[in-house]
Amino acid sequence: MDVASLYSVAPDYIAQSYGQNRAVQASSDEAGSFGSILDTALNMINETNNYHNAAESAQIRFALGESSSTHELAVAQQKANLALQYTVAVRDKVMEAYKEIMNMSV
Secondary structure, X not given: OOHHHOOOOOHHHHHHHOOOOOOOOOOHHHHOOHHHHXXXXXXXXXXXXXXXXXXXXXXXXXXHOOOOOHHHXXXXXXXXXXXXXXXXHHXXXXXXXXXXXXXXXO
């Protein structure tokens, strides 16, 4: 995954890419609220942490000889790496947007 292509990340794209198929909760004006965006971001962070924990667990199983599949180890590590890169890219875009908002004159 090319992290450089993440310059136009929208909250609905984040939800779709992480399989967050939530039921429509209230009216359409509430769908883009800050709370739903924050929930999506927190879910993304939790999934990134889960991928990292799974990769760490796969490394330990491989080191102990419980698993001899280097393929599973590589897949778990790659998933964790991509999730971390994606999370960092989203964080960078949020920080950039925050700085831009703070520099606006009213």
